[in-house]
Amino acid sequence: MSGICQDLTLTQSVCSHVIDVPVEKVDIGKWLFSLSDAEYQRCCPPDHIAVGVTKTEDGRPMSINVETIGTSLAVQHYVGEVVN
Incomplete structure (x- = not known):
């Protein structure tokens, strides 16, 4: 595998903000x-395209996000592991 790039990272970022809550x-x-599609799109226009919420086969909540990162289309599945 010599000469083949193994790093498949498209992007990396860290953000923080202090809130008085x-x-x-x-x-x-x-x-x-509970994030609405319209709210998700307002977070980072025009990159955030759509969001939806469903459940996994075993009943855990799952968010499915569609966005662009650079010129690539990304479909992400976030599964709630610890959710009240």
Whole structure:
């Protein structure tokens, strides 16, 4: 495999923001799995194309996101492992 690039990372980023809200009031799982398509598209136009929520075969919540990263179309599946 000499000479073949093994790094398939398309992009990498880290963002942070301090909010003045008690941690007990923050529920990322509830927000993620109730995010509307219009709200998702407003997060990063025109790159965020669509979002939908469903469940896995074993009943865990799953968010399916469609977006562009550079010139590539990405379809991402996020499965809730720990969600209240």
